[in-house]
Amino acid sequence: MPRAAALLRDPNPTVRAHAVWLVFSFQHPRTKADVIRHLTGALADEDAAVRRNAARLLCLFESDAECAAPEITKLLTDDDAEVRVMAAFSLWRILRQADVVLPTLRAEFENADERLSANARHIVKTIEATSPTRPSDP
Numbered sequence: 001m002p003r004a005a006a007l008l009r010d011p012n013p014t015v016r017a018h019a020v021w022l023v024f025s026f027q028h029p030r031t032k033a034d035v036i037r038h039l040t041g042a043l044a045d046e047d048a049a050v051r052r053n054a055a056r057l058l059c060l061f062e063s064d065a066e067c068a069a070p071e072i073t074k075l076l077t078d079d080d081a082e083v084r085v086m087a088a089f090s091l092w093r094i095l096r097q098a099d100v101v102l103p104t105l106r107a108e109f110e111n112a113d114e115r116l117s118a119n120a121r122h123i124v125k126t127i128e129a130t131s132p133t134r135p136s137d138p
Helices: 004-007 013-026 032-042 050-079 080-095 098-107 113-128
Strands: none
Touching: 013 032, 013 050, 032 050, 032 113, 050 080, 050 098, 050 113, 080 098, 080 113, 098 113
């Protein structure tokens, strides 16, 4: 994994975006903490695709990635709308705190990108359907 992790520092953002997936592929019970650490570091990358991919993959660790929650939370106000939506979904999968992520997702309902808007709506419906207590509308 060290060579794959080194690619996260490549000057080419496309290489870094793919390196996130490569690092994730090394997950194993013995390396899970290292993978989570490297993915958490990628959340601060200057490239939106790298941040989005890192958030997407961290959510697959669910509560095991709770240490990444503070860094993912910062992405809820990212300049890139796709990063914000993915960060909200990732936080939901990790923390299961609907009230933390629903405002970010609902703010994207009127996004000009219909695909992104539909994705945000779908995630909200999923959260509302699986929350122990349904969150109230703001």
